[in-house]
Structure formats: C-alpha cells, structure tokens
Amino acid sequence: TAAMKAWNSDKSKGAEFATLLLGELAPFYRDFGTQLRGLHYTPDRRTERRRLLLLELVDLKVVGYTTLAKAAAEDDEESLRRHEAVVREINSRQEALRRLSSR
Numbered sequence: 001t002a003a004m005k006a007w008n009s010d011k012s013k014g015a016e017f018a019t020l021l022l023g024e025l026a027p028f029y030r031d032f033g034t035q036l037r038g039l040h041y042t043p044d045r046r047t048e049r050r051r052l053l054l055l056e057l058v059d060l061k062v063v064g065y066t067t068l069a070k071a072a073a074e075d076d077e078e079s080l081r082r083h084e085a086v087v088r089e090i091n092s093r094q095e096a097l098r099r100l101s102s103r
Contacts, residue, residue, distance in 0.1 A: 007072055018073035026065040033058040050100055057093040060086055 007017040036055045041048035064086040071079035 011075055014072035014075060018069035021065045021069040021072070026062050026069070029058050029061040029065070033062065046100065046103065050097065053093060053097045053100060057090060057097065060090045060093060064090060 003013070003017045003020045006013040033055060036051060036058060039051055041051060064083055067079045067083040067086060070076055071083055
C-alpha cells in the first residue's frame with residue numbers, strides 16, 4: 001500500500017501507517033474471523049478442516065497487523081521481528097490451506 005511505502009521510505013510516517021493497520025486491516029480480519037467462527041461444518045470433513053485452517057490464518061493476520069502497527073508507531077525493532085515471525089507462520093498456514101484445498 002501507499003502507506004507502507006511511505007513508512008518504508010520515511011520512518012516518521014509510522015503513526016499514519018499504524019492507523020491504517022489498526023483502523024482498517026486488523027478489524028477487517030477480526031470481523032472475518034468472527035464470521036468464520038459462526039460457521040460449522042461436519043467435523044473431520046475437508047470443508048471443516050479448511051475452515052479451521054483459514055481461521056488460524058485470519059487470527060495470525062490480526063496478530064501480524066497489530067505487531068506491525070506497534071513496530072511502525074514506536075519504531076520498535078522487537079515488534080518488527082515478532083511480525084516477521086508471524087508472517088512466516090502465515091505463509092506456513094497458507095501453504096497448508098493450499099495443499100488441503102488441492103486434494
């Protein structure tokens with residue numbers, strides 16, 4: 001996004017970027033997670049396994065955006081490292097979801 005590019009080139013834009021993350025992106029995924037929690041499929045069926053994996057992925061997105069917002073707003077290197085770890089987890093869950101969905 002433009003806000004992320006601005007923050008990457010000028011760290012003083014961190015508060016603006018954090019506002020976008022916490023005001024739009026994290027709530028979007030939080031709401032999506034709430035909707036997913038309301039769905040229930042037959043246990044042990046592929047559709048339910050996909051829903052559960054997607055729910056993990058969505059929850060990780062919220063954590064990722066929250067830690068990235070802290071990193072941006074406070075110029076916090078530790079939060080940035082935590083965000084990078086969450087991104088690796090997100091990538092792992094996305095791959096697991098792709099594998100499950102391609103069966």
